[in-house]
Amino acid sequence: MIIQIERVKKAFKKKTALEDVTLTLKPGIFGLLGPNGAGKTTLMRILATIFRPDRGSITADGIDWTRDAHRVRTMLGYLPQDFGVFRNVTAREVLVYIGTLKGVARDQLKHQVNAVLDAVNLTTHADKKVGTFSGGMRRRLGIAQALLGDPKLIVIDEPTAGLDPEERVRFRLLLRRLAQEERVVILSTHIVGDVEAVCDQLAVIKKGKAHLFASPEELAKVADGQIWRWVGDIRDYALLEEKYRIVSSVSRGSTMEARILSDTQPSEAVEPVAPTLEEGYLAWVGE
Amino acid sequence: MNVFAALFRMEWRLFRRDLFLWLAQIFLLLYYTGAGWYYYRYPDGTFDAGGMFKLMSYWLSMGVVMIGLLAGVLSARREHVAHFDEIMSSLPGDALRPFAKLLAWATVVLIFFLSASVATLGLQWLENSSLLRYWSDTVSYLAVFWVLPQLSAGILGYVLGMLVTSNWIYPLILLVWLTLTPYNGWLEWFRLPHALTLWLNQGEIVYPVYISYEGLAVNAVDFWRHIFLLLLSLSLLAVSLLIRRLRDRTWKERIGLITYAVLFFVGMLALVVKVNPYPEGENVALLGGVDMRYYETMQQRSPLGSSYARLPSFSVQQVVLDVEHQGYRMTYTAELGIQTRGDVDWLEFTLYHGYTVQEAKIGEQSLPWEQEGDLLRIKWPGEKKEGSIVLRVEGSPGSGGVLKPQAIYLPSGFPWYPVPGKWRVAESIYTQPAFGYQIPSLFLNLELEEPTYFNISVSSPLKIYSNLSETGANAFRGTASGPTLLAGKLVEARVNGFRIVAPPDQINRVPAVLAPLQESIKRAGGRLGTSTYPIPSNIFVTPLYSAQGGLNFPFRVYHDELHLDEGIFRIYYGREGDYLAQSRDILPAFYWYNRYRESDGYAPFFLAAVYEQIYDKTSLSSYVDQPMPTTYQKAVQEILLLEREGKRDEAKEKLSAWYKSLTKAATGGLEQ
Known part of the structure; x- marks a missing residue:
């Protein structure tokens, strides 16, 4: 399935959230990066059929998001950033509920619920009230519900926020596994490491406009020739910080090692280095 | 159908597990039967079931309206408070959810109604009351004066819960409650017509519905007065679903909701035009006053x-x-x-x-x-x-x-x-x-x-x-x-x-x-x-x-x-x-x-x-x-x-x- 987003525009009153967004999403994991307020959540909600675009279209396999919203919902798994569940129902009850709404056949429902519970490591907590869950467990339940119904499209907003490192690794592996099954997984995140770890392609949204990158490496290349490594006395670092945009720094005793984002060579004491994805992203959004 | 059944089951489950709702109702029934029995069982062993009904049902009507309003607000806010609303908006059946909620609430009200009926008739049976022979009137009374106002109050509470997200909701509920009770005469301070206060009043109007001579006289007007509020509530529900939504409505949904709102509103207006909420024949004071003046002139x-x-x-x-x-x-x-x-x-x-x-x-x-x-x-x-x-x-x-x-x-x-x-x-x-x-x-x-x-x-x-x-x-x-x-x-x-x-x-x-x-x-x-x-x-x-x-x-x-x-x-x-x-x-x-x-x-x-x-x-x-x-x-x-x-x-x-x-x-x- 290939999702074609064509010149999508969405405004709320007079504020334009998305402007002519055109993207092609192929099977695999698609990362969506962008600063706060750039329009990521709006695009995610449009993909989740919560919002309808004011203009433009989204289509996949002949399905139009505006006209066939109901069909889209049956093939969609969505996990919003702000996810919670009623406190006085069990995890299993929630999953059975959502599975039924998604149209999972009754004879497969139990199997699917057990499978997604297992996938997110919640099997032993399946029959406990959600009110007793920790934040991480609730997040995992959110992921589990998004996986129900064997969705062709999974839209996930900040999935790893609140997960401990072990759970994060487990989730990345899960995503990878899902992507192998000809699905489109759209991952909106602030954590560039997640994108770097799992995404095949990505887009960066800035001020409502999206730019597609074929791979994380392509985004990293945006900062080619702009990242400089500086190593020096810790006392000189403060001056450096005032003059240049530091993208990362590490303290090593009395010396500091910093990476500078700059179009020109800041000084003789620096050396050019290959940019990371995060630096590419910063270079892009910093324009 | 499966989707609606699932929505209903979840909504019903949530109501079922709402401790406040059941405790409030149990308290109300205990108060009704307990206090009623205590005050209307006379030392000679007789029990004035009619007297008890007359006095207690008045408070009970007001009680069920308050429970309804609060339950409605809780129901409206449930998904939002749980941060579950966005997920629900992206799932099939989102448009059906209000109807499932409505049906689940109606089920709750039905259970309250059955409990109240059993409590009332049970007490009459235990006390060997002659009123028991008119059990169908008692049940009709409960249906009209408890079920309908509670159903409508639940819907109104839901509407308020959707439209008002701040804590102002609670004084507002109190105000709405006072508007729906027999104590709504204050509305006339704001030059609102007297007829409106009569229509909005979900309790008994000046005349008591229970008169031993007439029995539990639930007449058509009482029924229409409560249907008025139900239609108004349903109309407002459709309007609020149009106004407050997380998900953009499709044109089909918008037209549907507007149609519902208009239909219910027109039905309500038709009632207002056709029915006198306080028929002259019931208004003893009015009739007496008219005759008094007439014969004074004579x-x-x-x-x-x-x-x-x-x-x-x-x-x-x-x-x-x-x-x-x-x-x-x-x-x-x-x-x-x-x-x-x-x-x-x-x-x-x-x-x-x-x-x-x-x-x-x-x-x-x-x-x-x-x-x-x-x-x-x-x-x-x-x-x-x-x-x-x-x-x-x-x-x-x-x-x-x-x-x-x-x-x-x-x-x-x-x-x-x-x-x-x-x-x-x-x-x-x-x-x-x-x-x-x-x-x-x-x-x-x-x-x-x-x-x-x-x-x-x-x-x-x-x-x-x-x-x-x-x-x-x-x-x-x-x-x-x-x-x-x-x-x-x-x-x-x-x-x-x-x-x-x-x-x-x-x-x-x-x-x-x-x-x-x-x-x-x-x-x-x-x-x-x-x-x-x-x-x-x-x-x-x-x-x-x-x-x-x-x-x-x-x-x-x-x-x-x-x-x-x-x-x-x-x-x-x-x-x-x-x-x-x-x-x-x-x-x-x-x-x-x-x-x-x-x-x-x-x-x-x-x-x-x-x-x-x-x-x-x-x-x-x-x-x-x-x-x-x-x-x-x-x-x-x-x-x-x-x-x-x-x-x-x-x-x-x-x-x-x-x-x-x-x-x-x-x-x-x-x-x-």
Whole structure:
């Protein structure tokens, strides 16, 4: 399935959230990066059929998001950033509920619920009230519900926020596994490491406009020739910080090692280095 | 269908696990049954289920509305508070969710309804209440006064919960609650129409729905009043779903919601246009006030003491009435067998002005007629000496009787049918009670001087009782001074030669009041030096309190009927015999209003007051020097002065003489 987003525009009153967004999403994991307020959540909600675009279209396999919203919902798994569940129902009850709404056949429902519970490591907590869950467990339940119904499209907003490192690794592996099954997984995140770890392609949204990158490496290349490594006395670092945009720094005793984002060579004491994805992203959004 | 079932199951599960909801309802039911039982189970072991219902149901209605509003708010906020709303908006069936919520809420309300029904009927059964025989009325009452307001309040709460997301919701709920209760008169401070407050009121309006005479009278208007709020709530629900949404609605959804909103709103408006939320027939105060003013005006035109009354110049041999009861109205054809005396041009009848003659005929010949106030004049074909005239009449008895879908009280002394002759129908007494006594009955006794043969059939869904012999279903005939028609939640019993018709919870208490009553009547007659009266054989417990303009007037007596006010059995529970045997009640009923008398209304009460001072040792001395209607001042002061000076025998003789002179002067200028 290939999702074609064509010149999508969405405004709320007079504020334009998305402007002519055109993207092609192929099977695999698609990362969506962008600063706060750039329009990521709006695009995610449009993909989740919560919002309808004011203009433009989204289509996949002949399905139009505006006209066939109901069909889209049956093939969609969505996990919003702000996810919670009623406190006085069990995890299993929630999953059975959502599975039924998604149209999972009754004879497969139990199997699917057990499978997604297992996938997110919640099997032993399946029959406990959600009110007793920790934040991480609730997040995992959110992921589990998004996986129900064997969705062709999974839209996930900040999935790893609140997960401990072990759970994060487990989730990345899960995503990878899902992507192998000809699905489109759209991952909106602030954590560039997640994108770097799992995404095949990505887009960066800035001020409502999206730019597609074929791979994380392509985004990293945006900062080619702009990242400089500086190593020096810790006392000189403060001056450096005032003059240049530091993208990362590490303290090593009395010396500091910093990476500078700059179009020109800041000084003789620096050396050019290959940019990371995060630096590419910063270079892009910093324009 | 699966999607809707899943949505319903989840919504129902959430309601089911809502501890607040069930605890509140359990508390309400415990309060209702517990407090009701405690206060209405009397030391003699009897249980006034009707009284309990009347008082407690009022609070219960208000309680269920509050629970409904709060439950609605919680339901509306549930997804948002749980951060589950965004997920739900992205799932199939989001558009159906409000309907599933509605159905789940209706299920909750249904369970409350069943619990309340079981609690109410169970208590009545345990206490062996006679009200149990009208269990279907109890269930109807609960359905209309508990289920519908709670259902609507739940929807309104949901609407408020969606529209108001701040904590202002709680004062707002209080305000809405006050708007939906009988205490919503404050809305009129803001110049909102009175009718609106009536429509919004989900409790009982001024008149109590439970009157022992009528039983649990849930009529169509009560039902429509609650449907009004349901339609309004559903309309607002559709509007709020349009306004407040996380998900963009499709055009189809928008059109659907607008259609729902408009349809429900139009339905509500149609109700407002078509239905009177407080039918005149229920509004005792309004009817009484209208009649009071009417007869005040009449009295100004024709003052008491002037020659108004006129005996008929004809006699009526028989009266055949074919009555059709139509809720708050009635129509009937009256066939009157007339025999004239001498030359007669116009036949004069007295017919309460609430009734209008539609047609008058003799055989196939139409007769001209005139109606002016309570006077009906029919042109008599001069060449005839006798014949049957047929009148088609339509109307209602105003405050002179009771005519409702659920009850009828048309007393024989009230001209609800054409009474031969020209009579004053009522006196208007518009001053404060004298000597602490109640004001007298407004309506005079217009029983026929000569008993006449009546043949009456009534078409009504109600079982009718009458002083006439029953010859079939709601058919009566016999010779009497007038026909009384009664209907309501009544039963009949024969005890010691008396025929008693009364509400089931009062019928066993009527015989006990008869002995002290008879004793008191006999004693009073002897003291007044007039013939005494036996208690008539027909004893009817009637809504005198809410008809006949009598405030707390406990009974009326007719030739073959004694009408006891049903309120006495509730208000003076256990003491009704003593209350009724009081001279102040006996004298006006048996020795004044037992026949047609005109006075300024004070006469029987001054009479009773002086009587009590002399015989029952009340304290009237302080009133002796106070101004009073001049007609009586001289006589009253003379008698009281004699009594004060210890000349008791002289005072008693004077009282008897005064009574006789009073009654003689009170015939409206006619010979006694």
